[in-house]
Amino acid sequence: MPASSSLQRVWRNKALLILTLSLVIAVTALTAVAFFVDRVDKALLLQGASLMAADLAVQQGDAAPRSWAQQADSLGLQISRQVVFPSVIFHQDKPVLVQVKAVDDSYPLRGQLSVRTAQGLTDRAPVTGHAYASPALYKSLAAGPGGIQAPLGQLQLQVSGEVKQEPDMAGSLFQFAPQLMINYSDIPASGLLTAASRAQYRFLVAGPADAVERMRRWLASRLPAGAKIMGVENARPEMRQALERGRRFLELAALCASLLAGIAIMLAARQYVAQAMDGIAIMRALGMSAAQVLKHHLYELLLVFVLGSSLGVAAGYLGQQVLYSMIGDWFGKELPLPGYRPVGLGFAYGLILLCGFSLPALWRIRHVPPLRVLRRDLEPMDVSAWLSWGIAAAVFGALVIWQVQDWQLAVAMLSLVAVMILLVTGTGWLLVLFLKQFRGRGGGLGIGIAAFTRDPGLTLWQLLGFTMGITMLLLLALVRVDLLEIWQSSLPENAPNHFLINIQPGDEQALARWLGAQGVEHSGMYATARGRLVKIDGRAVNADQYRQERARHLLKREFSLGFSDRLQSDNKVVAGASWSFSSGRPDGFSVESKLADTLGIHLGDMLTFDVAGQELEAEVLNLRSVEWDSFNVNFFVQGNAALMADLPVAYISSLYLDDSNTSAVVRKLMEDYPSVSLLDIRSMLQRVRDIMDRGAMAVESVFLFTLLAAALVTLSAVQISRRERAAEIAILRTLGAGHGLIRTAMLTEFGLLGLFSGFLGATLAAATEQLIAERLFGLEAGLNFQLWLAGMAGGLLGLLLIGFLVMRRLLVTPPVLVLRSY
Secondary structure, three states, X not given: OOHHHHHXXXXXXXXXXXHHHHHHHHHHHHHHHHHHHHHXXXXXXXXXXXXOOOOEXXXXXXXXXXXXXXXXXXXXXXXXXXXXXXXXXXEOOEEEEEEEEEEOOOOOOOOOOEEEEOOXXXXXXXXXXXXXXXXXXXXXXXXOOOOEEEEEOOEEEEEEEEEEEOOOHHHHXXXXXXXXXXXXXXXXXHOOOOOOOXXXXXXXXXXXXXXXXXXXXXXXXXXXXXXXXXXXXXXXXXXXXXXXXXXXXXXXXXXXXXXXXXXXXXXXXXXXXXXXXXXXXXXXXXXXXXXXXXXXXXXXXXXXXXXHHXXXXXXXXXXXXXXXXXXXXXXXXXXXXXXXXXXXHHHHHHHHHHHHHHHHHHHHHOOXXXXXXXXXXXXXXXXXXXXXXXXXXXXXXXXXXXXXXXXXXXXXXXXXXXXXXXXXXXXXXXXXXXXXXXXXXXXXXXXXXXXXXXXXXXXXXXXXXXXXXXXXXXXXXXXXXXXXXXXXXXXXXXXXXXXXXXXXXXXXXXXXXXXXXXOXXXXXXXXXXXXXXXXXXXXXXOHXXXXXXXXXXXHOOOEEEEEOOOOOOOEEEEEEOOOOOOOOOOOEEEEEHXXXXXXXXXXXXXXXXXXXXXXXXXXXXXXXXXXXXXXXXXXXXXXXXXXXXXXXXXXXXXXXXXXXXXXXXXXXXXXXXXXXEEEEOHHHHHHHHHHHHXXXXXXXXXXXXXXHHHHHHHHHHHHOOHHHHXXXXXXXXXXXXXXXXXXXXXXXXXXXXXXXXXXXXXXXXXXXXXXXXHHHOOOOOOOOOHHHHHHHHHHHHHHHHHHHHHHHHHHOOOHHHHHHOO
């Protein structure tokens, strides 16, 4: 059949046109979300890359060989080199301990460097002979407008700038001295680095994702002992958790759109098959076999798939382009172009939805007898049809899991959908049974109730469609706002923005009292020691035993072990005993649950750490979750206080400082606690807030696409009963019923549908909010009673408006035209 005649057939056949438009809008909603989420997800990953100034970094004790730079150049990648080491500068004849960070002219490859100089702000690395100081160091040196001279080894440096923002500051968060940034080419002239120096070299790489991945694989087989590869996934846990939550919210938005699209296709497919039954009966009466009839309709579905999916993918790409033109500037820089995955996803989704939700109905076509020309009844579904529905549901579930790339999120949402269908079906039947006793009443009210209860199956289909639409609209309008506010409020304005480290034993209580007297909020004083994990349950551990890169990375470095008899407020025990110690209770460790999963640590295992040459061994008493993005003092592994006896510990604390008290704290530390370092993490904190804000804006924009899908579900739910409703109105008008009686009857029917759908939709939206917030995002959500008010009022008013619009057109159609169509 020529393409032009096929298109004309789709255009002339109202059922095929509705099904095609349903598929177009469904695929458009999905691919627009997928395209835009793909771009935003890449942008969020770039935000994560900016936290370490590169897409990939190698950290080791020696400078990177020339072959690394040659390989990066052959792959079209940018590179940068830096080295970090402790040293001393002299100011006013007094030594000042600093951590020197030498960077080359291409630094940073990702993110932004911001330095305040006498000439204003600059984003360039220091030139030869000049240095930039961290805020604390800059203030302590009392640098004037022209800068000051500071000798570093054999160099005479001019401190000419104060670092306001540094992209990879998170990588050196727990440095033990204020930072001095110099030019990489000044290192040889300083004479400070020798073969025995304790320096940390970093080789930074940035460029296209596929080239970066090839560079990662190339480096992995050539890394010397002690070297480690760092990617976005190795960023600090505070950053990683913010990025993961942002990605989960985007996945949720895509999943909501996909679920609505599936319901819309299901309703449209049912309408298509219902309208095709009379034509099928005629074909059978004229001698066509059931297989021939089925083949004919499969060809029509193939046509719908090709046309609908192609238009949907194209419209989806244009839709995300329009969205980007409206809100692209929210993300600061141009969003990366999307990949090809959403195209394949759109076609696969269209095929599975169309086949999964149409073939079970088409299977019934094989059992339509020629006698249907005279009798309008259908044989019941047989076992193979139920099997086909089960296969469709299984394939749809697998597609959702593949789409969101998170089995926990997908399984939870699919389970909720299954519960929703059972809930709507069960309560719908109960409502129909309850209302049947009122059918005999006269007037428009009784006629409306009779219409509502006459065909329970049709009523349940409409309830399902309306309930899904209202649920998603409530998720869009209210629950989305609640979840995003909960996410953003997890990092309050007064979150800790400074760390105090290297507090010596005996000084912690006096310093805590002084901070309290000054009104400075702090998280408390926590003892910590550096230790390397050497045994798990008596078995020696080696990084080479693990395949996962993060596991190897963790085992190659020392852990910051914490010691306290109480857990921080943002820690929650998820398995094992509570963290409380009394006389006679054995010592033990509390391990962060994700670390335990990564390293294969279980409750009851004995962990052995090497702490400054001493073996520290204790049992794992519990596993806990940690809110890393709270920026409180937290540890992957924490022991009780008794474990730190005879260990070389220092104390650490986090605190919130504003402009009014920062100077007083800095002065107090310099005068009374010279060994304590004050680390300013405000720029990193702002990065996390930026990720949250931009992620929230992305989710809000992505959720707008569900409006179209929700409208489509509502339209499909109305369409499946349009023919029956038109016949009822024609018969009533033929028997002499007036417009007022018909209006009352129809508004009663639609009002009941709206009221009940609104209640169920609000209940499901509330359950979804609790599930998503608590089980998937680790956030606490309260019960929002406005959901029920908004759901029931919105459902009632919305369905009454739809009923009025449907009724207005049917009331002006001559009854004879409707009855002749039967």
